Amino acid sequence: MADIQKLLAQMTLEEKIGQLMQYNGNVFMDTSAEITGPMQQFGLTEADLGRMGSVLNFASADEMKAMQDLHLSKDPHKIPMLFMMDVIHGYRTIFPIPLGLGCSFDPALAKECSQMAAREAGASGVQVTFTPMVDYCRDPRWGRVMETCGEDPMLAGHLGAAQVEGFQGEDLKEYDHLAACVKHYAGYGGVEAGRDYNLVERSERELREYFLPAYKACIDAGAALLMPSFNSMNGIPSVANPWLMKKILKDEWNYQGVVISDYNALGELLVHGVAENEKQAAQLAFQNGCHIEMCSSAYLHHLKELVEEGTFSEAQIDEAVTRVLELKDRLGLFDDPYHGADQQKAEALFLCPEHRELVRRAAEESAVLLKNNGLLPLSEDLNRVALIGPFAQEQGINGFWSCCGRDEDTVTMAQGIRKLLPEAEITVARGCGCQWDDRDTSGFEAAVQAAKNAQAVILCLGEPQTYSGEGNCRADIRLPGMQLELAKAVIDANPNTAVVLFHGRPLDISGLDEIAPAILSLWFPGTEGGNAAANLLFGRANPCGKLDMTFPRSIGQCPIYYNHPNTGRPHWTNEAKQQHFASDYIDCPTLPLYSFGHGLSYSHFVYSDLQVSSPVLTAETCIQVSVTVKNDSPRPGKEVVQLYMRDPVASVVRPVQQLIGYQKLAFAPGEEKHVTFPVTEEMLRFWNFEGQHTSEPGTIQLMVGYADHFLLSQHIEYRA
Numbered sequence: 175m176a177d178i179q180k181l182l183a184q185m186t187l188e189e190k191i192g193q194l195m196q197y198n199g200n201v202f203m204d205t206s207a208e209i210t211g212p213m214q215q216f217g218l219t220e221a222d223l224g225r226m227g228s229v230l231n232f233a234s235a236d237e238m239k240a241m242q243d244l245h246l247s248k249d250p251h252k253i254p255m256l257f258m259m260d261v262i263h264g265y266r267t268i269f270p271i272p273l274g275l276g277c278s279f280d281p282a283l284a285k286e287c288s289q290m291a292a293r294e295a296g297a298s299g300v301q302v303t304f305t306p307m308v309d310y311c312r313d314p315r316w317g318r319v320m321e322t323c324g325e326d327p328m329l330a331g332h333l334g335a336a337q338v339e340g341f342q343g344e345d346l347k348e349y350d351h352l353a354a355c356v357k358h359y360a361g362y363g364g365v366e367a368g369r370d371y372n373l374v375e376r377s378e379r380e381l382r383e384y385f386l387p388a389y390k391a392c393i394d395a396g397a398a399l400l401m402p403s404f405n406s407m408n409g410i411p412s413v414a415n416p417w418l419m420k421k422i423l424k425d426e427w428n429y430q431g432v433v434i435s436d437y438n439a440l441g442e443l444l445v446h447g448v449a450e451n452e453k454q455a456a457q458l459a460f461q462n463g464c465h466i467e468m469c470s471s472a473y474l475h476h477l478k479e480l481v482e483e484g485t486f487s488e489a490q491i492d493e494a495v496t497r498v499l500e501l502k503d504r505l506g507l508f509d510d511p512y513h514g515a516d517q518q519k520a521e522a523l524f525l526c527p528e529h530r531e532l533v534r535r536a537a538e539e540s541a542v543l544l545k546n547n548g549l550l551p552l553s554e555d556l557n558r559v560a561l562i563g564p565f566a567q568e569q570g571i572n573g574f575w576s577c578c579g580r581d582e583d584t585v586t587m588a589q590g591i592r593k594l595l596p597e598a599e600i601t602v603a604r605g606c607g608c609q610w611d612d613r614d615t616s617g618f619e620a621a622v623q624a625a626k627n628a629q630a631v632i633l634c635l636g637e638p639q640t641y642s643g644e645g646n647c648r649a650d651i652r653l654p655g656m657q658l659e660l661a662k663a664v665i666d667a668n669p670n671t672a673v674v675l676f677h678g679r680p681l682d683i684s685g686l687d688e689i690a691p692a693i694l695s696l697w698f699p700g701t702e703g704g705n706a707a708a709n710l711l712f713g714r715a716n717p718c719g720k721l722d723m724t725f726p727r728s729i730g731q732c733p734i735y736y737n738h739p740n741t742g743r744p745h746w747t748n749e750a751k752q753q754h755f756a757s758d759y760i761d762c763p764t765l766p767l768y769s770f771g772h773g774l775s776y777s778h779f780v781y782s783d784l785q786v787s788s789p790v791l792t793a794e795t796c797i798q799v800s801v802t803v804k805n806d807s808p809r810p811g812k813e814v815v816q817l818y819m820r821d822p823v824a825s826v827v828r829p830v831q832q833l834i835g836y837q838k839l840a841f842a843p844g845e846e847k848h849v850t851f852p853v854t855e856e857m858l859r860f861w862n863f864e865g866q867h868t869s870e871p872g873t874i875q876l877m878v879g880y881a882d883h884f885l886l887s888q889h890i891e892y893r894a
Contacts, residue, residue, distance in 0.1 A: 176508040178499045182492055184251060190488075190495045191477045192225025193253070196434070196468045199232035202241045216471045224248025227498055228256035228302075228466060230437075235515035238299030242511050254511035256502060261303040261352070261577050262321060263287075265294035266520075267529040267701050268572045268579035269536040271678055272307065272333075274697030276323040276722035277773070278539040279814040279838050281336035287536055288340025290529050293350045297520035298578070301505055301513050302353045302399060303341055308334035308388035309358055309403070313733035314726065315368025317646035320574055320678035320698070322363060324722030325735045325770060326833050327384050331391030338395040346398070347506035349514025355434065356392035358403030360418055361385045365405055368732065369647050374407045379826070382861045384737075390427060398501055399432045402464065404439060411446050413439045414458035424463055432497045434466040435459060441470040452476055457485060465494040525583060530702055537699035537706035539812075543717035543774040544693040544725070549672055551713030551776055552630055554594070560601045560624040561588055562664055563657070564610065565634035565676045567602055573678055573698030574643025583701055587634050587674065590704030594712055601628065605660045610638050615656055618663050625668040632711060633664055633673045635686070639698055642678025651729055652682045665689050674707055680725040684767055695719075713776060718812035718838070720773035720880065727767040730759070736770035736881035737829040744830075771833070771880030777811030777841065780804045784878060784886035786853075791874070791892045793855040800850045801878050801886065805841035814838045817851045818884065820875040825862050831881055858892055869894070 182190070201213050202223065213219075223245060232238050238257050245255050263269050269287045278284070288305070295303060307321040308330045323330035334356065343351040361381060365372040376385065393400070402412035402419065412418055413435050423429045440459050443449035449458055456472035457480055467473040480486050505513055523529065543550070552559075565571070567588040569581040588602050605621035606614065625631045635657045641648060652658070665671045672692040675681070676699075687693065694717065699706055709715035726734050745758040758764050780803070787798040803815055817835035821828040835851040853876065858869040871894045877884040 176499065176503045178496055178503065181251060181253070181499065182495065187478055187481060187488060187491065189225050189251070190491050191473055192222065193227035193495045193498045194466050194473050194477070195222070195226050196228040196230055196258070196466050197226065198469060199229045199237070199241055202229075202244055217475060221248070222474070224250070226255060228258055230258050230468060232257065232259070232299065235297065235299040235517040235520055238515055239512055246511065253499070254502060254507040256301055256507070257299055258302040258304065259295065259300045259577065260305070260575055261291050261295045261300060262305055262307070262575040263573065264291050264533065264577060264579055264700060265298060265300070266524040266578045267294060267526075267533055268576045269533040269700045270540040271320045271573040271698045273320050273322055273324060273678070273723060274540040274699065275536060276329065276333055277542050277697070277719035278536070279329065279720055279722075279836055280539060281332045283536060283539060284333050285336040285340035286532060288337045289343075289350075290532055292341045292352045294520060294523045294529070296350050296352055296514060297516050297523055299512065299515035300352055301507070302355060304355045304357055304401060305341065306334040306337040306354065306392060307357050308392060309363035310385045310388060311363030311723070312735040313368035314651055314680040314723065315647055315649060315729075315732055316363065316365060317370055317642050317648070317679070318362070318644055319723065320642045323388070325724060326722065326737065327387040328833055329722060329836070330388035334388050334392040335395035338392050338397045342396060342398065346504045353398035353501060353505060355399035355401050356389055356397040357401035358412070358436065359389050359400055359423070360403060360412060361407045362403035362405055370645050371404045374405050376408065378865065379861045379863070382867070386422070393427060393429055393431070397431060398504070399434055400429065401434050401436055402439065404436050404442065406446055411439070411443055411448060413464050414443055414448060414462055416462055419462040419464070432466060432501050433464050435464050435468045437468050438470045440467050440472040453479065456480060460486065460494070465497055525701065533700050534702035534706050537696070537703055538710055538715040540697060540699070540719050541706065541710055541717055542695040542719040542721055542772070544695055544768055544772070545687060545690065546774050547691040549670060549692040550694070550711060552672065552711050554712050556595065556598055556629045558599045558601070558628045559591060559595065560603065560628035560631045560668070561591060561634060562603045562605050562621045562624060562631055563634035563660065564604055564606050565636055565674070566604060568634070568676070570639050571676055571698055571703045572700055573639050574646065576700070579701065585702050585704035587632065587704045587707055590706070590708035591632065593705065594708040594714070605664070606656050609655070611654045613656060615659065618660060621660060622663050622667045625664045625671070628668060629670065631664055631668050631671040633661060633671050634676070635661065635673060636676035637678065637681065639678065651679060653686065658685050661686055662689060672711060674711070680723050682726055682729050684727050687767060716776045716809060716811040717773065718775060718814065720771050720814045720816070721768055722770065724766045724770050725768040727765070728762045730762060731766065734766050737832050739827040740830050765882055769881040769883065771816050772883070773814070775811045775813065776807075777805050777809045777813070778807040779813045779841070780806045781878060781885045784888050786876070786888050786890055789890055791853065791855065791890055793894065797853045797890060798850050799853055799876055799888070800848055802846060802848055803839070803841070804846040805844060808843045810840070810842050812838060812840050815849045816878060816880055818877045818879075818881070819858070820877070821858065821860070821872065822875065823872050824860070824870050826860070828860065831877070853890070855892065
């Protein structure tokens with residue numbers, strides 16, 4: 175264990191400020207006599223390489239070791255650097271994008287996947303990952319929905335906390351664990367118009383009710399780092415926002431970890447227009463609690479000056495540096511600056527059978543069967559199958575932010591189906607032109623002929639993986655190019671057509687839904703996507719995913735979300751002749767195409783006998799809510815049993831539905847289970863108009879099913 179205070183006493187002010195700097199690893203490639211490239215861009219000197227606190231992005235364990243050795247050779251105190259990377263949904267072996275994995279409703283699975291990613295990344299030299307991202311989101315136009323856990327704050331908090339626990343483990347000194355950084359604090363998913371980096375204007379009550387809980391859950395789980403978001407929030411960019419960074423994070427939550435800016439966020443304070451120059455940007459960020467500056471140089475060039483002129487004391491610098499050094503000590507870097515990085519070990523872990531099996535299972539558990547008119551599962555006795563569409567043999571199915579994952583490692587749809595049906599005749603036809611967004615129909619004729627000759631068609635559609643992720647927002651979230659027209663032609667030629675969707679966001683698929691007998695959402699499933707899809711389509715795996723984000727019926731409904739507040743004129747309470755004066759559309763239904771919590775199975779689950787242990791709940795008691803669920807089918811399956819509440823009368827308008835519990839259970843054929851949920855006063859709390867987190871006496875409706883489709887309900891009375 176390092177003596178942090180002794181170390182601080184030996185360091186100069188410049189050396190301390192160096193610990194608060196982070197740049198890309200490529201700055202270490204400019205160590206010749208002439209300073210060029212990235213070092214010149216940031217105004218770095220050779221001496222700065224010996225003071226630098228952390229590095230972002232590098233290629234391998236060997237490269238990491240070389241950079242660490244170079245740094246240590248220049249640092250008189252031999253303080254190792256931290257090495258950080260975006261390990262979002264796997265390092266080399268890739269599991270489904272977070273929005274997809276969230277559909278598993280399985281925090282234990284998310285934790286297991288994070289542990290796997292930590293093993294590969296840790297052996298490769300990564301010590302900190304910028305995960306989990308738990309930004310609450312409602313607008314599928316936003317490209318970064320693919321990194322989130324969806325539109326429910328409780329589910330996002332559970333999944334985010336599980337990722338923190340999976341990456342960090344019990345002891346950060348263990349080589350297969352990484353420090354986790356929760357992001358992007360706060361409100362990033364509420365950007366106006368679904369456009370990345372855009373402004374966020376939200377009331378304090380809405381922020382506390384929906385946007386903040388998941389960050390707090392990750393902090394409570396022990397997240398070692400936190401990253402403020404790029405966006406301005408109620409007029410102030412997050413990294414310089416005193417309400418977020420001081421009032422909430424420091425004073426209310428007492429956060430003791432490291433705060434790191436996002437990429438060039440301090441430089442962007444000038445572009446936002448809240449800082450006149452780099453010096454003011456440094457002052458704003460530091461005074462609001464940002465400890466590490468990522469890939470800009472405001473601290474490097476101006477913190478010393480701000481101390482010398484009395485704006486900050488050296489003790490304040492020491493407090494920030496102490497947090498950074500303590501994190502390095504928690505990781506054991508003073509004893510092993512490489513944290514167990516080993517290139518041979520890493521390569522043995524990459525794509526190993528154990529990891530492939532896990533990511534395949536994760537892809538199967540994350541897939542959502544949106545629609546099935548009895549076509550699925552397909553029979554393994556089929557002799558002639560047509561694989562049609564741009565994803566029929568597409569390798570780019572890892573999804574955005576797949577770290578060191580390689581498209582050439584992925585199992586394609588064609589490979590997965592051929593492996594499962596080795597004796598069958600598999601015909602592959604792309605159908606559309608070679609560009610995703612072109613209007614080329616020259617492949618239609620071959621696709622239609624393949625469909626006519628097949629006993630069944632698997633139509634592989636979606637959006638390319640570069641259409642979602644950071645900076646990839648879409649104003650039109652329908653299937654790009656001629657895919658809908660292709661679907662119409664193929665389904666007309668052979669009605670035995672199952673659609674498999676690859677995508678990074680909920681899509682507007684209303685036109686497809688009207689004609690397709692079956693639709694399976696696979697999201698971007700990762701390395702084992704083709705094998706997972708084959709197992710799901712042919713019944714070797716039973717779909718059990720439930721949507722963690724609503725599918726709109728039309729882009730004009732966006733943003734759309736299940737836990738919306740009621741209005742004075744809700745559409746479902748008005749007579750048909752009064753609809754013109756309701757909260758409705760004149761050209762589209764108000765309800766979405768597929769709601770949060772929706773997902774079909776090859777098993778048939780029957781719900782009955784919803785009961786409460788007491789009709790009255792108090793602050794001191796706990797009510798047990800039970801429901802009987804039976805698998806009334808000959809096929810084993812898993813069901814996510816969901817419990818919702820509604821508070822119909824309160825001092826502020828409450829959501830029409832709110833998830834308060836869920837359990838994912840496995841059922842044997844014909845098996846019946848009595849599923850019990852506890853309901854406490856704490857679960858009824860909300861943020862009132864006065865800014866208090868409280869519950870209020872009154873009637874509460876409890877419901878099981880999924881959003882907009884409740885099977886059973888009961889009422890209880892809460893008495894304060």
